[in-house]
Amino acid sequence: DTAVSQTPKYLVTQMGNDKSIKCEQNLGHDTMYWYKQDSKKFLKIMFSYNNKELIINETVPNRFSPKSPDKAHLNLHINSLELGDSAVYFCASSRQSLETQYFGPGTRLLVL
Amino acid sequence: GESVGLHLPTLSVQEGDNSIINCAYSNSASDYFIWYKQESGKGPQFIIDIRSNMDKRQGQRVTVLLNKTVKHLSLQIAATQPGDSAVYFCAGPYKRALTFGSGTRLQVQP
Secondary structure, eight states, X not given: OOSEEEEOSEEEEOTTOOEEEEEEEOSOOSEEEEEXXXXXXXXXXXXXXXXXXXXXXXXXXXXXXXXXXXXXXXXXXXXXXXXXXXXXEEEEEESSTTSOOEEOOOEEEEEO | OXXXXXXXXXXXXXXXXXXXXXXXXXXXTOOEEEEEEEOTTXXXXXXXXXXXXXXXXXXXXXXXXXEXXXXXXXXXXXXXXXXXXXXEEEEEEETTEEEEOOOEEEEEEO
């Protein structure tokens, strides 16, 4: 069983489109995260939710809107996609914030 | 805020040798560090962590050393194997998430 799963694995789309990435964890964790990894492999925190409540919003354009329908799911919706949004997006979860985080396999987004 | 960085972008070792990957951090109040391994096309995978009340922690074939005086930590991999080839990140606390170093790519030569 995959602990943290993301769909889709690959996403190729045109500039200006709206897309969503889904994340689910079956670890029973309370905290979930979205990270962005650029082409140079830099990993940066975007958002964090604890028990469905937003606790970190790291200066991300408001075209990005996370949604947590329950504590096992954290989805990321992106409006009006731009070329610079091309990256790998990782979901992660931890039992509580400030504890070890476990990452999903990533979603490779390419905006043309 | 906290920043963590890695000393070398690439480290090449012979199979069977020991590998040492280094990382520096800026915030002396940081109390928790984690090493992650990221293989090509995969997400970061937890390897080992260490709290600031320790200066050494050992796992299976891996050891993390923490030197709080110079704000430095290292990951040692014993008897490096081809399967250890990956990018290694150190991470430290940032707000209620993690901040990652730039990563060291470990290449294991047969």
